[in-house]
Amino acid sequence: MTNKQINFKFLNFKYLFVVFAYLVICLFGYLREANAQQVNLSITPPLLELVIKPGKSIMVAYRVENFGDPVILTAKLVNFEPKDNLGNIRLKDDFTGPVRFSLDNADLQLDQPFFLKTGDSQQLLLRIRLPEGAPAGDYYYTLLAETTPPNTTEGIGSARSRASIGSNILITVTDSGVVEVKPKIVLFSTIGGLAFVRDLRIYDSFDKIPLVFMVENKGKNMIKPEGQISLKGNFGEETKYDIIPKNILSQSQRLIEATPSSQLVTSHQQPVTLILSGFFIGLYRLSTQVTFGENSPTVFASTSFFAFPFKLIAGLVTVIVITILIIKKFSKNSDEDS
Amino acid sequence: MRNTRKVKIQKVKMQKLKSKCKSFFNTFNFLLVFLTFTFLLLTSKPLLAVSMESSRFRIESANTSSAAGNKSSDNYKLSDTIGQLAAGEFSSTGYVIKAGFQYLHSIIPFRFSISDINIALGTLTPNTSSTATTVLSVYFGGAGQYQVTAIEEGALKTLSGNSVPDTSCDGGAETCSESQAKTWSSSTAYGFGYNMSGNDVPADFISGTQYRPFPDRTAAESPVVIMSSSDVGKNRQSTMTFKANISPIQPAGSYQTIINFVATPSF
Numbered sequence: 001m002t003n004k005q006i007n008f009k010f011l012n013f014k015y016l017f018v019v020f021a022y023l024v025i026c027l028f029g030y031l032r033e034a035n036a037q038q039v040n041l042s043i044t045p046p047l048l049e050l051v052i053k054p055g056k057s058i059m060v061a062y063r064v065e066n067f068g069d070p071v072i073l074t075a076k077l078v079n080f081e082p083k084d085n086l087g088n089i090r091l092k093d094d095f096t097g098p099v100r101f102s103l104d105n106a107d108l109q110l111d112q113p114f115f116l117k118t119g120d121s122q123q124l125l126l127r128i129r130l131p132e133g134a135p136a137g138d139y140y141y142t143l144l145a146e147t148t149p150p151n152t153t154e155g156i157g158s159a160r161s162r163a164s165i166g167s168n169i170l171i172t173v174t175d176s177g178v179v180e181v182k183p184k185i186v187l188f189s190t191i192g193g194l195a196f197v198r199d200l201r202i203y204d205s206f207d208k209i210p211l212v213f214m215v216e217n218k219g220k221n222m223i224k225p226e227g228q229i230s231l232k233g234n235f236g237e238e239t240k241y242d243i244i245p246k247n248i249l250s251q252s253q254r255l256i257e258a259t260p261s262s263q264l265v266t267s268h269q270q271p272v273t274l275i276l277s278g279f280f281i282g283l284y285r286l287s288t289q290v291t292f293g294e295n296s297p298t299v300f301a302s303t304s305f306f307a308f309p310f311k312l313i314a315g316l317v318t319v320i321v322i323t324i325l326i327i328k329k330f331s332k333n334s335d336e337d338s
Numbered sequence: 339m340r341n342t343r344k345v346k347i348q349k350v351k352m353q354k355l356k357s358k359c360k361s362f363f364n365t366f367n368f369l370l371v372f373l374t375f376t377f378l379l380l381t382s383k384p385l386l387a388v389s390m391e392s393s394r395f396r397i398e399s400a401n402t403s404s405a406a407g408n409k410s411s412d413n414y415k416l417s418d419t420i421g422q423l424a425a426g427e428f429s430s431t432g433y434v435i436k437a438g439f440q441y442l443h444s445i446i447p448f449r450f451s452i453s454d455i456n457i458a459l460g461t462l463t464p465n466t467s468s469t470a471t472t473v474l475s476v477y478f479g480g481a482g483q484y485q486v487t488a489i490e491e492g493a494l495k496t497l498s499g500n501s502v503p504d505t506s507c508d509g510g511a512e513t514c515s516e517s518q519a520k521t522w523s524s525s526t527a528y529g530f531g532y533n534m535s536g537n538d539v540p541a542d543f544i545s546g547t548q549y550r551p552f553p554d555r556t557a558a559e560s561p562v563v564i565m566s567s568s569d570v571g572k573n574r575q576s577t578m579t580f581k582a583n584i585s586p587i588q589p590a591g592s593y594q595t596i597i598n599f600v601a602t603p604s605f
Contacts (some may be wrong), residue, residue: 022373040451042477046603052433060435068451080602087483087604088566142602149596150456157459157468157494157502157593159580165450166602247605257568271568 039147039163040068049222049247050128051172051179054136057129059104062167064145065121072148074113075124077101080142080168082252085214086271089168091142098134099141099171102127113148128171136173137220138250142166170247172221181296182219186253187212188288188301191272205280205309213256213273213288213301217248224248227290229258229274234282241274243290256290280307446479446572450486450601457580462502462593464586465525469579474565476538476574476601483568483604487561488597490552494530494582496591502584504551505529516562519548528585530595536576538567549581552597561600568604 042065052058064073079097083090101110104125108114116122126143149160172179191210193201203209217223225248229241241258248254258274287302453473460468478484495501506529507514507522514520514531519542522531531549534540540563542548553559565576582593 019372036454037456038451038453039455040449040475042447042449044447046448047605049436050433051435056432058433058435067449082605086568088485088563089602089605090560091487091600091602140605144600147455152592152594153456153458155461155592157462157582159457159459159470159490159494160594160596161452161455161457161472162491162596162598163450163452163455164598164600165448166600167448168603168605170605249605 037150038068039071039161041066041145041163041165043145043165043167046167048167048169050170051174051177052130053175054130054134054173055132057127060126060128062124062126062143063121064116064124066116066118068118070115070117072113073116074111074146074148075103075108076111076144076146077141078144080140082249085253085255087246087254089142097139098131098173099139100129100131102129130173134173136175138222139171139173140249141169141171143169170222174221179221180219181221181223181292182217183223183225183290183292183297183299184216184218185214185299185301186216187214189303190286190305193305199303201305203280203305203307204311205307206311207307209276209280209305210272211274211276211286213258214253215248215256215290216253217250220250222247222249223292225256225290225292227288229286229288231276232285234284281309282307446477448479448484448603449477451475452599459580459582462582462584464584464588467525467581467583469581471577471579474576474578474599476565477572478567478574478603483566484601485563486565486599486601488552488564488599489555489559489561491596491598492556493554494593494595496589496593498591500589500591502530502582502588502593503528504554505531505549506551507531507549514550516551516553516559519543519550521547522549522581523547525583528583530582532581533579534564534576537574538565539576540564546579555598561598
């Protein structure tokens with residue numbers, strides 16, 4: 001073998017080594033990103049409200065999008081019930097009610113798995129059918145898109161995850177189109193402060209004043225409050241806060257939220273309807289007038305609170321007393337010196 | 339004669355140099371093309387397109403604004419917005435339907451992600467805690483509340499039925515439950531549990547040492563809320579830390595369980 005051939009072979013080996021090293025770096029760099037199996041799903045619409053006659057059927061198009069790794073999904077329906085007065089829900093394991101669900105997709109069925117690759121989406125054509133003679137009332141369901149857990153890893157301890165994303169379906173079945181509206185205000189009161197007199201709380205002028213407004217739906221159908229909360233001062237000034245229309249399900253209570261600027265109240269420790277802030281002095285009256293759609297009864301509630309700058313006055317008195325004491329002490333000292 | 343020889347030698351040298359250069363550039367070009375190709379191949383991401391499809395058709399296109407607006411015929415009225423499928427209010431004889439973001443006035447679709455769905459706790463060693471984390475994210479723009487719940491589909495156990503019990507944390511005053519996190523730092527406190535940190539997590543997770551056991555579906559327990567908020571927000575993130583600690587008498591084996599996460603918007 002000549003020197004030239006040896007040099008050529010050495011050169012080739014060098015290039016091969018560089019290429020190999022580069023590929024290894026690329027491979028490891030790439031693997032680090034793709035190692036964890038990620039689920040990332042979205043569903044639209046997130047909420048469906050339907051008022052329907054028995055014997056009718058409709059089709060609603062849902063879309064499930066996969067922003068994560070390729071995934072096997074199953075579309076299923078379960079009942080839900082309100083869990084608390086904040087709008088949280090509790091899914092039920094069993095399926096009850098007269099409503100019949102199916103998918104109009106030729107290649108998909110409920111409770112049957114389908115594959116969704118990365119970046120892809122699947123339209124679910126949900127058929128909702130009410131049989132003739134279905135009893136009037138409200139029926140609440142959640143459409144779930146549920147992933148299949150990954151395979152087990154032998155030899156180690158592991159917790160595999162099944163992820164589901166849901167969209168709520170609120171169905172009111174009525175033959176005549178008339179729904180039962182039976183609201184009741186169970187609480188309309190400020191909290192905190194001092195309560196020396198019944199229904200009158202006392203606050204410092206600089207305090208933030210939380211208001212809690214709770215409505216109960218005693219009817220068979222869900223209702224949606226509309227209206228305002230009004231704050232009137234003793235000098236005639238008035239501020240109005242719009243109520244956010246949220247569904248109150250049948251036979252349940254819900255905390256109403258109001259907002260002056262579309263900002264939800266979240267900064268307070270406990271969930272409240274509204275937090276009043278500013279400088280208050282004197283007697284204030286809070287009132288509300290709520291309706292629940294056309295031709296529905298209007299419900300009223302009011303409460304009062306008194307505000308006074310106790311802390312400011314206390315601070316001023318303390319400063320004045322200390323100042324007087326200091327002045328007296330200095331004048332006493334100067335008298336003794338002279 | 340000498341000059342002619344010198345010229346000849348120079349010519350040969352030049353030819354050798356040219357040949358070397360040519361060989362080098364050929365190899366260099368090959369390498370350049372090869373490396374560029376592999377780089378592109380390894381780093382390219384899938385092309386995302388908006389697709390409209392049903393069992394009978396498939397249209398791939400970007401969003402179009404021509405579809406938005408009100409439509410009607412003798413039998414129906416429909417108002418929709420583009421980019422929001424199934425949005426709008428639909429009314430016809432016998433039913434009224436309200437759906438989607440046009441109705442809710444929301445611009446953030448409801449979205450839920452888990453960064454890693456295969457939580458590897460590694461080889462479990464007695465009296466040594468094994469931990470692993472996953473990140474939960476929620477995009478939420480609807481009026482109301484969202485919640486993420488969790489429940490285990492049985493205890494962490496082997497195929498032969500040996501199980502790691504759900505943690506009760508350090509015990510005594512530090513006994514945790516499905517709804518109350520307590521300190522779990524003792525190496526002799528055994529079990530399986532989780533900690534939460536980040537946005538919208540329950541208030542009882544004060545620090546990284548506070549743990550809760552998962553509710554167990556096989557014990558007829560209900561799922562617990564692990565994330566919840568009425569804040570309209572993008573990318574609300576929390577980190578769930580799984581922890582397992584086994585006793586020296588725990589039989590060897592592959593301990594597995596399934597954790598069921600469900601993200602639902604409010605009503």
